[in-house]
Amino acid sequence: MRSWVTLLCALIVVVTVPGLAGHASAQASDLRFPQKVEAGTAFSVSTTGSGSATLYIIGPGDTIRRVVHLGESISFGPDDLHNAGHYVAFLVSGSSTQNAQFEVTASHQAATLSFLAKPSRLPVNLPNGVSGVAYVFDIFRNLILQPQQISFELSDSSGRAQIRSATSRDGVAWVKMNSAAKAGPAQFQAEVASVRNKRVIQQVPGDPCSIRMTAHGLGQKDKARVALETEPVRDCNGNPVPDGTIVTFTETYQGGQSMVDVPLKRGVAKTELPSHNGAVISVASGVVMGNEIRWSGGL
Amino acid sequence: MTPTSVARKTLLAAVPLLAALFLSAAGQPTVHVAPMDSVGPRPVEQQTRSSIVRDYLQAWQSMGTALGENRPDLLDASFVGLAKDKLADTIREQRSLGIASSYRDQSHDLQVVFYSPEGLSIQLLDTVEYDVEVRDHGKTVGTQHVRTRYVAVLTPTESRWKVRVFQSGS
Structure with missing residues (x-):
């Protein structure tokens, strides 16, 4: 009964550790590659025996097949393996195969x-x-x-x-x-x-930091309108806010409201609005509010 | 020879076969994914977590088929840039030599280690076990079992994550 249990355990181990059989065969190898090789470096691998054999080196980065003479060293030049990765090697001579695995590592020199x-x-x-x-x-x-x-x-x-x-x-x-x-x-x-x-x-530049405008009448030219102009609009670090940024002027007077959107041009916004005595004129850009003017020069 | 010893010998002989049957029946590799809660600098959203694992595992399938059939076009679905170039070069080398290699991944232990601040690259480490079988002009040269660590960098494309860097080694 105990032997059956042992056998069952062995089965479970083999089934759940799929690499076991593979590792065993790899360890039995006579083919001795260095464990790690830096990409683009020359190295050699010694072989035993006599006669010819075929060497295969396979990895996701490089593939090599080469006929070699057993008993002699197999030399690899700097150009042979230059892609980092894990490689498997097979040395096939007649019915006998020797296995090995090794790593090609990246060069330490950043390029x-x-x-x-x-x-x-x-x-x-x-x-x-x-x-x-x-x-x-x-x-x-x-x-x-x-x-x-x-x-x-x-x-x-x-x-x-x-x-x-x-x-x-x-x-x-x-x-x-x-x-x-x-x-x-x-x-x-x-x-x-x-x-x-x-x-x-x-x-x-960021959003305008503050907006300041001035208002003046147009005099004899057009008594019915008021001219509005901002000072150069800057962000909180003093950078000019880009031309094209919209500035909104709003005039609120008894019984009505006038509003106009003006893009910044050469850093300032200018417009004209109807002149209403006692109107409150405000200026804003996005969420930034500027000053307010109570206009007393209108009709 | 007692019936017990006969049964034992029979079972011993059947162990490798049973193991092979069990594994082939399973088909899919076993996958363990480490928690991604502490991956930085960008937090990994839930949808990204599942898609990154799905797309990376699909990349292994694509690579296995592409190298097994020597068809670089099969890489397009899962690889891009450097990783695709290197694998395509390998396929060209294999094809010119008459060699094919089959990669059968058996287990992946995945750990996402870096998700870039702007979300344009994600890096994972994979301790993977796979069998690689090599054929020369259709004749099997041998099979080896490999356990190694892969570093993969994936980048988002229109519909999925694709592998941009794919490199094994420590």
Whole structure:
């Protein structure tokens, strides 16, 4: 009875550990590859026996078939295996096959950076508004999994820069940075071991900080209208708000209201409204309210 | 020879066969996915969690079929960019040599380790077990069982996540 239980346990182990049989055969191999080989390096593997055999090396990155002489070393040049990954090897001689497995690892020398910077356009002075993600590759386009120190630099149009560094983990590093106070194109650069990749981020002014307008009559020219004009509209960092931003003038008078939307032109908004004595005129852009004027020069 | 010993020998002989039958009947690989609650810097939404696992496992199926049939076009559904280029190169090498390799994944232990702030890339580690069978002009060269770790970077496309970086090794 006990032997049946033992047998059943053995069956369960074999069934639930599918790699068991495979590992056993791999361990029985006489073919001795180095456990790890750096991509693009030469190495050799010794063989035993005599006669010729066919060597197969198979992986998702490279495939090699080569006729070799048993008893001699098999040499691999720098160009033979350059894609990082796990490889299986078979040395077939007649009815006998020797197996091996080994890894090709990425070179430690960074050669390219895949750099994603987002967004490409954002308001000034936004905390953690810019994100940068960098993947580090070697010359063979293998992801370098060993930690690498990556420097990120975001410099605005006046040359002021924020610098952060991050250590890559499993080939990737990332940062978040604040957008600058000054509007204009900013250079966002990632650098590792003198390999650089640059992106341009457009930093645009934020919403108007405050709006101030003046009103004056048109005199003899047109006594029935009042001229309204804002001062140059700026965001809270002093950047001119872009032309085209809509400014709304509203005039409220006894028995009525007049409203006009005007785009900023050269930083200011201008318009004319009917002149009503005692009217209240206000100005706004988006959610930002400007000053109010009580007009007493009308008809 | 007693009936017990005969039965024992019969069962011993049947163990590999039973194991093979069991595995082939199962068909699909076993999959374990580590919790994604602490993945950063961007939180992984529930829908993304399921689609990333589904699309990554589908990529393994696509790769297995593409390498087994030496058809690079089968990579299109699941791979893009660097990963697709490298696998397509391998298929061209295999085809020119008359070699085909079949990858049968048996288990995946998945851990999402990075989801980029803007949501444009997600990285996962996969401790995977698979069998790779190699055929030369239709004749089987051998089969080996592999246990290794894959690093994959997936990016969103119109309809699904596709594998952009696919690399094994530690």
